[in-house]
Amino acid sequence: DRNNPDRMYAGGVSGGLWISDDAGANWRAYNDMLQNLIITCITQASNGDIYLGTGEYVYGRFTTGDENSGFQGQGIFKSTDNGTTFTRLSSTWDALSSSFKNQWIFINQIATAPSNPKRIYVATHLGFRLSNDSGATWTMSVKLQNGGTVPTGIASDVQVASDGTVLVCISSNLYKSTNGDDGTYVKVSAFPSGGRNYKFAIAPSNPNYIYAAAPGQIQRT
Numbered sequence: 001d002r003n004n005p006d007r008m009y010a011g012g013v014s015g016g017l018w019i020s021d022d023a024g025a026n027w028r029a030y031n032d033m034l035q036n037l038i039i040t041c042i043t044q045a046s047n048g049d050i051y052l053g054t055g056e057y058v059y060g061r062f063t064t065g066d067e068n069s070g071f072q073g074q075g076i077f078k079s080t081d082n083g084t085t086f087t088r089l090s091s092t093w094d095a096l097s098s099s100f101k102n103q104w105i106f107i108n109q110i111a112t113a114p115s116n117p118k119r120i121y122v123a124t125h126l127g128f129r130l131s132n133d134s135g136a137t138w139t140m141s142v143k144l145q146n147g148g149t150v151p152t153g154i155a156s157d158v159q160v161a162s163d164g165t166v167l168v169c170i171s172s173n174l175y176k177s178t179n180g181d182d183g184t185y186v187k188v189s190a191f192p193s194g195g196r197n198y199k200f201a202i203a204p205s206n207p208n209y210i211y212a213a214a215p216g217q218i219q220r221t
Contacts, residue, residue: 001082003048009083011039013056013071019083035088036074043110045117049134052077052086053107057125057154072105076122078135089135102126103140111160113180121166121180123155128168128175130182143183150175150185159200161207169198174212 001007008020010027016037017030041053055073075092079085088094092104106125113119122129122138128150130139142150153171160166166180174189191198191214203209 001048002044002046003082007083009042009050011042011052013038013040015039017042017052017086030083030086034077034086036077038071038073040073040107041109043112045112045120045134046114047117048080048082049117050079050083050086051110051112051120051135053110053122055104055106055125057106057108070106073107075101075104076107076110076135091131091136091138108155109157109159111158111166113160114162114164119180121158121160121168123158123168123170125154127152128155128158128170130180139182142185144175145184145186147183156198157200159202161202162204163207165202165207167200167202167210169200172198174198 001009006021006023008024010018014037016032016034017039018027019030020027036054038054038056039052040056042050044050053073053076056070074088076089077086078089093101103124103126107122108125109123111121118132118134120131120135128142130142131137144150150168151170155168155170158166158168160180164179166177168175172191173187174191175185176188177184199213201211
């Protein structure tokens with residue numbers, strides 16, 4: 001928790017949300033009656049709001065013989081009271097038709113803009129999503145700088161640097177925006193095809209240092 005160094009949050013893809021108030025020495029389950037316990041990612045905005053993503057896809061969805069079975073999620077949950085209560089965002093579940101709900105059953109990663117707590121980025125099994133109003137509404141087809149749209153496909157990760165630069169990986173391709181705005185994304189790199197679980201980290205001290213964990217390899221740029 002950015003406002004309390006002793007408070008920590010942990011989620012499990014079959015165990016729900018857990019909270020520690022003593023820097024990890026002890027843990028308590030948040031609520032076993034949360035509508036969905038398949039927690040795949042957690043992020044906290046600069047104003048303290050906490051977002052939980054649900055639904056395991058990257059490893060669990062496929063049945064190639066070397067992976068486990070996954071479980072569908074039910075959208076994104078949000079807390080505005082330091083994790084005391086979580087409410088599901090209706091824009092990602094409750095008010096949607098069955099076909100539209102399918103867009104939100106697997107959330108791979110959530111990130112927020114460092115200087116704008118209302119700006120939310122989400123990587124899903126069907127692509128990249130962007131919100132400018134704390135998750136009330138979403139841009140489902142984010143535009144590229146050249147006027148096209150960011151391709152659909154498995155968005156395995158999205159990360160935001162300390163200077164606001166956004167990186168999102170979709171189907172082995174890395175896209176970048178210097179400010180995260182719609183219409184500013186460009187393709188900057190491609191990883192070996194066939195991999196799904198690409199993950200990134202950006203050095204807080206220098207946003208020019210980017211680390212990528214790809215299936216079978218680790219890279220630094």
